[in-house]
Amino acid sequence: xxxxSQIRRYILENFLFTDDExxxxxxxxxxxxxxxxxxxxxELVMFVEETFGIEVADEEILPENFDSVERLTxxxxxxxxxPVFAGAEAVAVW
Numbered sequence: 001x002x003x004x005s006q007i008r009r010y011i012l013e014n015f016l017f018t019d020d021e022x023x024x025x026x027x028x029x030x031x032x033x034x035x036x037x038x039x040x041x042x043e044l045v046m047f048v049e050e051t052f053g054i055e056v057a058d059e060e061i062l063p064e065n066f067d068s069v070e071r072l073t074x075x076x077x078x079x080x081x082x083p084v085f086a087g088a089e090a091v092a093v094w
Contacts, residue, residue, distance in 0.1 A: 026070045027069075027070050030067050
């Protein structure tokens with residue numbers, strides 16, 4: 001299952017309480033459309049960290065990263081491409 005599919009499924013099931021894919025556009029703003037509130041953003045952060053094994057820094061919790069399926073997918077993909085430092089050298093994680 002793709003990153004985008006996992007994010008869509010999570011939003012549909014946990015915020016819209018449906019499995020109807022047509023209820024959520026990938027570019028729909030979670031905040032503007034009332035899909036996710038400020039508490040929901042924290043739930044999204046926990047979901048992303050647990051599901052994809054990444055650490056979300058406080059300064060990364062921005063609408064640019066967490067306000068639509070598209071934006072969240074891009075953010076997760078970018079985080080997964082970041083190198084992980086093992087001792088003194090960087091190791092790319094793919």
